[in-house]
Amino acid sequence: MIGMMQLINLAHKRYCHHMKIKNVLIIGGGLMGSGIAQVNAIAGYNVTLVDQNKNILDTSKERVLKNISKLALKKYTGDSVKANIFCKEKMEYLTFIESHDQAAKKSDLIIEAIVENIENKQKLFANLDQLAPKQTIFTSNTSSLPIKDIARVTNREENFAGLHFFNPVPIMKLVEIIYLDSTSKETIKTLTDYVKSLDKHSVRCKDTPGFIVNHLLIPYLIQAVQMYERGDASKEDIDSAMKLGAGYPMGPFELLDFIGLDTTKFILDGWHKKFPNNPLFAKSKILEKLVNEKKLGKKSGAGFYEYK
Ligand code: CAA
Numbered sequence: 001m002i003g004m005m006q007l008i009n010l011a012h013k014r015y016c017h018h019m020k021i022k023n024v025l026i027i028g029g030g031l032m033g034s035g036i037a038q039v040n041a042i043a044g045y046n047v048t049l050v051d052q053n054k055n056i057l058d059t060s061k062e063r064v065l066k067n068i069s070k071l072a073l074k075k076y077t078g079d080s081v082k083a084n085i086f087c088k089e090k091m092e093y094l095t096f097i098e099s100h101d102q103a104a105k106k107s108d109l110i111i112e113a114i115v116e117n118i119e120n121k122q123k124l125f126a127n128l129d130q131l132a133p134k135q136t137i138f139t140s141n142t143s144s145l146p147i148k149d150i151a152r153v154t155n156r157e158e159n160f161a162g163l164h165f166f167n168p169v170p171i172m173k174l175v176e177i178i179y180l181d182s183t184s185k186e187t188i189k190t191l192t193d194y195v196k197s198l199d200k201h202s203v204r205c206k207d208t209p210g211f212i213v214n215h216l217l218i219p220y221l222i223q224a225v226q227m228y229e230r231g232d233a234s235k236e237d238i239d240s241a242m243k244l245g246a247g248y249p250m251g252p253f254e255l256l257d258f259i260g261l262d263t264t265k266f267i268l269d270g271w272h273k274k275f276p277n278n279p280l281f282a283k284s285k286i287l288e289k290l291v292n293e294k295k296l297g298k299k300s301g302a303g304f305y306e307y308k
């Protein structure tokens, strides 16, 4: 009898460990959300991508379609018939829609990639918590906000984690899995398997400021801006120096433009508020000026540099 119970328990545990993710709901279809949607569709998940209006969703769809088409042509070395079939097949995994209400109810995994603002994220998750089944795993792609501050508005701290992708998502191999004390082992295991299924590499990190990559990367970027503001060197020379002298694929100003200056400013403002005496997070006049002028980097056509 005891043997039987143990067997049932084991089977149950196995089942939990291999909780199948099929339906993925991604909220926010900007730079990150559209990339995350793309890699999920390629891996064969049913993806719903939600953003605030149709115009934004059209842009997201265009971006994904363009990227998958390019991939397909490469995969089938220019055979456009086969490439078109591949493309059509992958696009069928994607739904672009303005409301998350229906998709949330049948989602296995939710990935939030909206603006880097704690109130907006909390408001969204409080609502999702009402809609999604109890076992749905909630994750945030936040760059800099504490996961526990976002998770706190929900009643599923066992099923809550950070899932931090990198830009450009289709190319960057890393995903950071950020866990809370309350995150269950099953959730971490499911996310680890899921990241692997996207053909990406995961690392785990506690819920500490900036996790691994941004804890090291953002201060470096801010220091570059401070050097430039002091007039120590031109932005072009700082970029050349880091590419040619340190082997970085992009210089710090190119990378800031690539990340988005609004996103960088949200990260910096948040950390400045939290650590007001840390000179690494001092407010930057040039960053404020560019964001005020709507020069948000590559995504808006201009930032530190101009883009066609
Ligand atoms: N979306 C999709 N694919 C892209 C892309 C994009 N935005 N930009 C480039 N690619 C693809 C290209 O199509 C190309 O693919 P193939 O090799 O299959 O042809 C490949 O990337 C290489 O592109 P290029 O040859 O044009 O250019 P490159 O060799 O200079 O590489 C890069 C481009 C991969 C972006 C490289 O410059 C790089 O690694 N830059 C640094 C990126 C980085 O540090 N990202 C992290 C940002 S921080 C972050 O994400 C965290 C946060 O919270 C803020």
Ligand code: NAD
Residues within 6 Å of the ligand: 027, 028, 029, 030, 031, 032, 033, 050, 051, 052, 056, 112, 113, 114, 115, 116, 117, 120, 124, 141, 142, 143, 144, 164, 165, 166, 167, 258, 259, 260, 263
């Ligand atoms: P983005 O500005 O390109 O896109 C954000 C999108 O979210 C916009 O399309 C906006 O319309 C949408 N949005 C805002 N509020 C929404 C809501 N309530 N419901 C639905 N959609 C909403 O920004 P991004 O670069 O994609 O960043 C998104 C998140 O990912 C942020 O938390 C950011 O810190 C993080 N992140 C950014 C990068 C990067 O390099 N840009 C890298 C890793 C993580």
